[in-house]
Amino acid sequence: MKKVLKRYRVFLGTLAFVGLLVLVNREVGLSALKTAGYTFKEMLLVIPPVFLILGLLDVWVPRELMVRYMGEGSGLKGIVLAIILGSAAAGPLYGAFPIASVFMKKGVKFTNILIFIGAWSTTKIPMFLFEVESLGARFAFTRLAVDIPGIIIIAWILSKLLSKSAVDEIYRRNEEMLAK
Amino acid sequence: MSTIVLYGVALGLFAFSFFKDKEKTKKALRKALAVMENIMPEFLVVILLVGILLAFMDPQLISSLIGVDSGMWGVFAALVVGSITLIPGFVAFPMASMLLQGGAGYMQIGAFVSSLMMVGVVTFPVEKRFFGTKFTILRNVLAFLFSIVVALAIGYVMGGAR
Numbered sequence: 001m002k003k004v005l006k007r008y009r010v011f012l013g014t015l016a017f018v019g020l021l022v023l024v025n026r027e028v029g030l031s032a033l034k035t036a037g038y039t040f041k042e043m044l045l046v047i048p049p050v051f052l053i054l055g056l057l058d059v060w061v062p063r064e065l066m067v068r069y070m071g072e073g074s075g076l077k078g079i080v081l082a083i084i085l086g087s088a089a090a091g092p093l094y095g096a097f098p099i100a101s102v103f104m105k106k107g108v109k110f111t112n113i114l115i116f117i118g119a120w121s122t123t124k125i126p127m128f129l130f131e132v133e134s135l136g137a138r139f140a141f142t143r144l145a146v147d148i149p150g151i152i153i154i155a156w157i158l159s160k161l162l163s164k165s166a167v168d169e170i171y172r173r174n175e176e177m178l179a180k
Numbered sequence: 181m182s183t184i185v186l187y188g189v190a191l192g193l194f195a196f197s198f199f200k201d202k203e204k205t206k207k208a209l210r211k212a213l214a215v216m217e218n219i220m221p222e223f224l225v226v227i228l229l230v231g232i233l234l235a236f237m238d239p240q241l242i243s244s245l246i247g248v249d250s251g252m253w254g255v256f257a258a259l260v261v262g263s264i265t266l267i268p269g270f271v272a273f274p275m276a277s278m279l280l281q282g283g284a285g286y287m288q289i290g291a292f293v294s295s296l297m298m299v300g301v302v303t304f305p306v307e308k309r310f311f312g313t314k315f316t317i318l319r320n321v322l323a324f325l326f327s328i329v330v331a332l333a334i335g336y337v338m339g340g341a342r
Contacts, residue, residue, distance in 0.1 A: 036231030
């Protein structure tokens with residue numbers, strides 16, 4: 001019980017803050033609760049399939065396969081695959097982190113993990129079609145043309161900014177999370 | 181729409197897995213639940229943060245910040261607003277389109293859309309659980325800076341900030 005309370009202490013603190021908000025300014029507080037409720041519903045829709053995919057990938061995909069296609073020395077093939085997998089994804093960015101977590105456990109190269117996250121965040125195909133519809137093809141294609149090299153450059157810079165030991169620590173952390 | 185795709189993929193894989201090997205499928209489910217439970221506290225915090233932020237930043241405030249004649253300050257405001265909010269794409273794009281019609285410049289909208297998708301301030305707790313604090317800060321800072329580049333490119337191609 002104490003352990004549960006400790007894990008949820010930030011949540012409980014934030015909840016208390018929202019409660020306070022309701023008392024101080026009823027309108028703002030209730031609006032916060034309403035949006036939180038809406039977001040909760042949305043996450044409830046997105047989270048189960050993402051974690052189901054995570055579990056299935058972890059159980060079925062052999063490490064050697066991922067290492068061969070996206071691991072160290074996978075070169076351009078790995079980069080292209082990372083972009084395709086990220087772009088084919090559906091759902092908000094927070095859905096990318098659990099999947100990236102399995103990828104790390106399976107030996108995918110760090111820069112390819114970063115490219116995957118970048119692609120998931122901004123070049124998703126379903127979202128792209130929607131963007132064309134709302135903001136026009138010229139807008140959407142310009143953004144895509146800047147984003148693809150941008151994602152790769154960000155991945156490269158990020159991998160240079162983090163030391164080898166910091167990257168190892170990230171891999172270890174994710175392996176632990178999936179160890180059960 | 182994207183949720184349907186997500187469920188299609190997840191359920192398709194699940195059915196295939198179940199048909200192939202029930203034991204492995206059970207193991208996958210156990211794992212899915214374990215990781216989900218593990219990360220739940222962070223997700224719940226994110227949900228409340230989104231609520232609190234959007235309570236203070238309603239569409240009127242957003243459009244007044246990045247609306248007509250907001251210029252370079254508008255681009256900056258759009259970057260900040262896009263970074264700290266979490267709005268699903270199917271709400272964000274029509275909203276961006278509305279802002280455009282309301283007189284916002286393409287450059288501001290480019291900044292808003294890009295930072296909205298790439299920078300996640302409220303999802304910080306979740307990202308941190310998987311990648312640690314240093315990574316999360318660096319990735320978000322780089323994505324923020326990159327969104328400036330995107331805004332400039334969009335402004336150049338679409339005819340600048342109004």
